Amino acid sequence: MQLGLIGLGKMGGNMRERIRRAGHTVIGYDRNPDVSDASSLAEMVAGLQAPRIVWVMVPAGAATQSVVDELGGLLEAGDTVVDGGNSRWTDDEKHARELGAKGIGFVDAGVSGGVWGLENGYALMVGGEKEHVDRLQPIFEALKPEGPYGYVHAGKVGAGHFSKMVHNGIEYAMMQAYAEGWELLEKVDSVTDVREVFRSWQDGTVIRSWLLDLAVNALDEDEHLEKLRGYAEDSGEGRWTVEAAIDNAVPLPAITASLFARFASRQEDSPQMKMIAALRNQFGGHAVESAK
Amino acid sequence: MQLGLIGLGKMGGNMRERIRRAGHTVIGYDRNPDVSDASSLAEMVAGLQAPRIVWVMVPAGAATQSVVDELGGLLEAGDTVVDGGNSRWTDDEKHARELGAKGIGFVDAGVSGGVWGLENGYALMVGGEKEHVDRLQPIFEALKPEGPYGYVHAGKVGAGHFSKMVHNGIEYAMMQAYAEGWELLEKVDSVTDVREVFRSWQDGTVIRSWLLDLAVNALDEDEHLEKLRGYAEDSGEGRWTVEAAIDNAVPLPAITASLFARFASRQEDSPQMKMIAALRNQFGGHAVESAK
Amino acid sequence: MQLGLIGLGKMGGNMRERIRRAGHTVIGYDRNPDVSDASSLAEMVAGLQAPRIVWVMVPAGAATQSVVDELGGLLEAGDTVVDGGNSRWTDDEKHARELGAKGIGFVDAGVSGGVWGLENGYALMVGGEKEHVDRLQPIFEALKPEGPYGYVHAGKVGAGHFSKMVHNGIEYAMMQAYAEGWELLEKVDSVTDVREVFRSWQDGTVIRSWLLDLAVNALDEDEHLEKLRGYAEDSGEGRWTVEAAIDNAVPLPAITASLFARFASRQEDSPQMKMIAALRNQFGGHAVESAK
């Protein structure tokens, strides 16, 4: 099968490799000529036989919109575009409508796998109409892990990115769960080997998981994580999960707490805690600490 | 009326003054001879006519226990002890039992007022048996603010400190509420005068309060709180409130969030966020920041 | 001064009355002819002398947009529109741009006061350009409470609604603070008169506030709130506050917890807790309860 693949960064590059290993033909395009198989989007499209399949793997937002716009001009009725980037699910319906007006199909695919995907496969959560999704099955088969899991046609257009977004929200809270437990164990004197406690949990416990395995890897590299700063970025998906919850009046206390913990981790000093300190000083004469 | 008052620090000293202004006789005792009216607890007790009233205003825990023990040996049946410190309500029943075995009455009093109490009066939340509480009315009248509010006999022994503890829990969440709102207003460009927004809220709004007045005072002294570090201690009452909630299976999400925000404010770096950073690096190859 | 006022519901009707009491002329328009002073928006506009001021007090979203659109056709350069409804601050810039293209000024005003506003005045948080805001001063003076507070020109277009939105976010967390404390006090046996504890807090405490006064009123009507269901709606402002926090990476744990508590209060049964029950049953054989 033939596939155009736009965006050959850390994720896209490895995905090209995995699809090729499965015996398919990939014409990759990237603005960086060192990794690109074509000198332009147009050249990439010209190299594909109709009906074409083009997989978009570029940053969410303006970059994806720009590629979708350009593809709308280059592709023709019967072709299919897959957005495998981290787009917000609300963008998917817009893209499907814009391309659909020209007879071009649209599928959204949430992709999980990170740096392990090339070897282990990428989990795929896909949204779109059945006819478009079906056309892509050989590619999905190539990307997904071996075995019965790792792929789902989750629903209509947008359902793929929505499912991936919720996956990431869950991920935030799971990471926070282990992190909170680790900090508490590290704090008490009686537990003398926290790393070995984490290691032991990898079998027979309720909380065994792949993330736990990764935590053990991390502790093996740096037992007390002394080399790291407690600083964590957040991607759009965590924020969008909370926004979707608000739109749907669903309480998400653990996921939201996890997102807020990341926000706080990036503040040099906390403005809100300055106000707390100021108020304590006002009513109780409590000592305050000066800013550095 | 005559009163023995043990502990003449910031709170106790002002309370002695306010009680004296109301025409009562106070024999104060403090380990610091510069402020003490008696050279020992025994001398203070000897100076009081039976039935005696002794108000204890020393740090909660060991210091209060030690004073209660000593008073148990110095006082006699018919006397009454008031613990006006920040004792945990669970200590009150123990103290009431120990003193009650000797015929000595016990009353617990939660006292609010801080540096403003001398002039405005101290709010009092009192627990104990009616006969003991009634004896103390003249002193409570002297301490409480003028007007109809500021004093309550909340219930049995322990109810005074329990009510004061919950007061402080509410206080934590109210402070956090203003602090969160202030940070958000400071963050956006369109709101050009956050201090004036806070000032305007002092009338006609749902959120007008004494704490809001204090916030305006603080902003008048330092408009963006630039001189302060975002660092906040917590007293026992906030912690005990959450523990009492856990004992009673009552969810306290806002109060607990406020307590945790203070814990986090005191950490140079967050261990749990180191773990989050480590995990992100493990599965996604996300960049981490080195510890300083 | 002359004012057109669109929307004469609970809020708008009382505001018309308060402005009239201050000696101004108000031509009110409402779709309900029983309360309207004009038979149409056009008639209302026709009754005003240029340069006109029109205050919009209709539901946020589609209704406000529709009125703004219509006013764009009826008014002329030099007129000024005030949106005093609960619009999202992001709508304000759009409305200002649309009207500004025709030379019509735009001011956004967050209005607080509820059922108490007619007598006590309405707190006003205003956003917009100085020249437009200045024109409206007599009306703002009429609406605001007496005394030095209750009015602020908070900043650029949008700043009024943004400030009012944050006010409401703070309000959510303050209400939650009292509510959590009340539930905990009601739960323990030693505190025998929770209502009197709340009443006593109205003076001398750190947590005295107007909301506390209202809580006492409510408890005087129904001491244990037995007549009420624990069910709370939320308005847009609470949600928008959290969304604005997410946009600005500001952690708002207490405000968000308060919003989520309202979401949960409206669920007959909690889907997420069904999943918790299911998981406990899977790994521990813990008993589950059947749905009714």
Place this chain on the structure above:
Amino acid sequence: MQLGLIGLGKMGGNMRERIRRAGHTVIGYDRNPDVSDASSLAEMVAGLQAPRIVWVMVPAGAATQSVVDELGGLLEAGDTVVDGGNSRWTDDEKHARELGAKGIGFVDAGVSGGVWGLENGYALMVGGEKEHVDRLQPIFEALKPEGPYGYVHAGKVGAGHFSKMVHNGIEYAMMQAYAEGWELLEKVDSVTDVREVFRSWQDGTVIRSWLLDLAVNALDEDEHLEKLRGYAEDSGEGRWTVEAAIDNAVPLPAITASLFARFASRQEDSPQMKMIAALRNQFGGHAVESAK
């Protein structure tokens, strides 16, 4: 090897079976004669050769204390007691001291495994002095899962139960994470097959785990969990985790949110939300719902 095992309920009974399968001799004692191997604790002890090992597997608190007291009278210097129940770590030091005064060793063991333990093995987190722990290795080997994980000597007396307690705290937040994500997915229309989304996550994703596998099992039995009520008990460990965090000033927002969600799930109606409803009615005239 010989072992006395006290408490043959769901956990203890299966553990006896697993230890026996490994070739050891177990004399079990339970108050229920139908499952007991001995007619009394004394008879059980009399059947063991010195130095004896006795594993206690009874409910935490009073029941465990009573057994420890009784064993203190029956055992002799050189014997070892293991508390494998869900005791609070603070009890362990007390038990170790009481038994140690008689020369009897004490080891605390947190045991995870639930209904799956008999076949898959029990994860063990152990605290105590090395000499006592070493004596028990053959029993630990019999109980733990095959493979390199599932057992740790975590530290001093109490470290076993502390580690197990933190394990359960993490478990609470992980369960909450999946539960929140599930509710959000179920709420939106575009995702038409939530169960298959969960199933797909079992491979290639960041959030794959044993708990996820169990969630899929549960959804296979009841796709929308319609047969269950959203009601969840909590065991002591979740509460103790938060209390330990408070003692150590460690913020645990996600774990605590998970605990509070369980508290709320057990309330027929929420008292705190009654107060919110009452306040909204007071200031805004917002409609309230009557209690049923």
